[in-house]
Amino acid sequence: MAKHYKKKYILAEDVVITSLSHTGRGIGRIDNKVVFVEDTVPNDIADIQIVKNKKDFAEARLTNLKKASDLRIEPTCNHFGICGGCRLMNLPYEFQLKHKESLVIEDFKRISHLTDYKIHPVIGAEKVLGYRNKLEFTFSRHPWFVSKNDEADSHDDRRVLGFHVRGRFDKVVDIQQCHLQEEPANLIRNTFGKLARQYDFEFYDQKKNTGFIRTLIIRMTKTSEIMVIVVFTADQPEMIRPFLTEAIRQLPPIHSLYYFINPKVNDSIYDLEPNLFHGNTYITERAGHIRLQVGPKSFLQTNSHQAEILYSQIEKICGLTGEETVYDLYCGVGSIGLYLAHRCKKIIGIEAIPESIEEAQANMQLNGIDNANFLAGQSEKVLTPDLIATYGKPDVIILDPPRAGLHKDLIATLCQIKPEKLLYVSCNPSTQARDAALLSESFQLIEIQPIDMFPHTLHVENIALFKSK
Structure with missing residues (x-):
């Protein structure tokens, strides 16, 4: 009523x-x-x-x-409902999986309008907490207080280190314990926050683009290696060096410590020069039978455990015999292509970010792989008849684009080339379903396989296999 x-x-x-x-x-x-x-x-x-x-x-x-619904459970995290992550933590994991599977099915039904393809049950994660290999935290002077009492207890020190509040880019909730990354991640974050206050650093003001310290990034691998990245707004070595030195002294071994200087309004570090302060230039991750170098700018699946499941499913669905030429578009640091290299004749990787191509080539050498080539450029511009004349017509093309999906020019090119198989990996089933409809001119959708890479969140990865008509 x-x-x-x-x-x-x-x-x-x-x-x-x-x-x-x-x-x-x-x-x-x-x-x-x-x-x-x-x-x-x-x-x-x-x-x-x-x-x-x-x-x-x-x-x-x-x-x-x-x-209250009988489905509700007590969330593990004290920050549930305030920070922008883990929207589904108050629901059983089995329900989360069913919900994600239904989202993929609904997107493909509503958007692609395709029929006669197989839908596999979503593959869940064994590890639903402590699964992330990378987290990014914000130093802020705009804290979010749950109550007036919390605000009164702040004693005028409004400096916090944590996650943005859901729906509020300008507010940050102070995180004492996050369950998404294994220890010593909480110790590292809390130590850097404590030291930044002790050194009386001015925390970042996102509204005014002022302050001195702005971001903390923690990367951890299954090989138990740790990389920490700190982002400052100004290059002031007399402040930065003692601070980072003291952090190293107080914390368990950090294998790699970088800092960036970012005076820009946006938070991106990908156009900035990294400064190695301590340790190794990279840490090493394992993905099944391959190893991957992880640098401060490297893009990897942020759930290393489920990434292995994803790559093994890609290998299974591709059905490679060892004789195929495989093009890996949007290849990043080469992880999918290198994982498949032992099962095909040749890998051709294409990626728009030159630094990622350099890392892909380094990863190729790290794994002793000699049947791969990696090329820098936008897939819709690089994939040309001249390229195919040089490297051979692809039997299989793997696509792993950003959330926005495929460029329309690339879709047109794919429909002209018509490889025997297309395997499309996406973190956004809505745009994937849109692209599936556009590809249907030349390809038939055969099957889809959802995989949960991010328990307790709304995100789901999906693999779609197409065959040439």
Whole structure:
């Protein structure tokens, strides 16, 4: 039942939440209109307040949880509901997997409109906590206080180190314990935060682009190696060197310690020069039978354990015989291509970031692989008839693009080349389904395989196999 007190304040009582949206909001109905309700889960019965009322749907906030769903569980993390991660931690993992599988199925049905393909059950993760090999934290002067008492207890020291609050780029919640990365990650973060306060550093102000220390990145590998990256806004060695030296003294062995100087408004470090302060130039990760060098700018799957599952599934679905020429587009540091190199005749990797190509070549040498070539450039521009004349027509093309999906020019080229197989890996099934429809002119979708790379989040990876018509 809805009560209209003012035009913009509509209250509704006893709304039954029936399902979960792509964005993690509960879905209910009022007078047959879909309502997306924050902080609710399926089977909740809730009183809500409409905050946005459109013709076809409404958005609402929870005002009173009348009856909690039997699906709800106690989240492991004390920061649940405040920081921007782990939206699904209050739901059983089995439910999370079913939800992610349903999202992939719905995207392909609603967007691609394709039929007659096989849908494999989602592959879950054995390790649902401590699975991330990389986390990034923000030093901020704009803390998020849960209550007025917390704000009063801050004693005017508003410096925090943690994650951005959900939906608030300008607010950061101070993280004391994060369960997404194994120890000593929490010790490292808390030590750097404590030392930054002791050294009286000015924490970053994202609104004004001021302050001295702005970002902490922790990378860890399955080989138990640790890389720490600290980002400052100004190159002041008299402040940076004593601070980093003291951090090394207080912490367990850090195998590699870098710092960057970033005076820009955006947080990206990929256009900046890394400064090695201590230890090795890279740390080493294992992915099944291959090793990978991890530098401060390296892009890798952030769940190393599930990455092995992903690569093994790619190998299985490709069905390589050892005679194929395989093109690996958006290859990054070469991880997928190098993983498959022992099962094919030739690997040709293409990647837009030159530094990643350098790392791919280094990884090729590290693993003693001699049947791979890596080329720098945008896939839609590099994949030309001249390239194919040089390296041979691909039997298989592997695609692992960013979330935005494939460039339209690349789709046109793929439809012209028509390799026997396309294997498309995506972290965004919506754009993957869109591209699947565009590729259907020349390819038939054979099967899809969802894989959960990020337990407790809304993200899901998906493999799609296409064969030439």
